[in-house]
Amino acid sequence: MTITAVWAISSPANTHAGDGLTVTEPSGVDELVDRLAEPNTGLAALWHEQREAADPDTGMLDHDVVTAVAAGFGYLAYIDTDHDYAVLDGDPDSPPLHVDDVHFPAGSGVVVDVLAEALREFLSTARRPVAVEWREVDPG
Known part of the structure; x- marks a missing residue:
């Protein structure tokens, strides 16, 4: 199985800075999370390479997954053809x-x-x- 992740990096010197990682093994998730926790790292868009496209003609994905690490917390949002937009039901003290x-x-x-x-x-x-609890929210 394969997850591809891409994210922006906030950089005054390069307004188009970004990075990415392809994860094929469970141990690669730790590297991804560590890299998302680095300073100036933005929101990562994730897609699972083994899922079918929602529209094979355009290649439009059937899922939208984003994640970030900020202020010591991990954030994850998920939507697909079977689930409405939801975020993790996390720590009440997380900002x-x-x-x-x-x-x-x-x-x-x-x-x-x-x-x-x-x-x-x-x-x-x-x-x-x-393995985690979700709560539906308005994506807007």
Whole structure:
């Protein structure tokens, strides 16, 4: 199984800075989470390479998954053809996070180990992780 992740890097010297990682083994999730926790790292878009496209003609994905690590918390949002847009039901003390056009409400951050476990499950199943609790939110 394979997850591809890409993210922007905030850099005054290069407004188009970014990075990415392809994860094929569960141990690669730890590297991904570590890299997302680096300073100036933005929101990562993830896609699972083994999922079918929603529209084979355009290649449009059947899922939209984003994740971030900020203020010591991991954030994850998920939507697919079977699930409405949801974020993790996390630590009530986790702050809200606004990155680009994605809003994670307060209480949707989890300890980084929980995020890593959810991402390992996504890697192995290609489905929304069930080992974590979700709450539906308005994606706007």
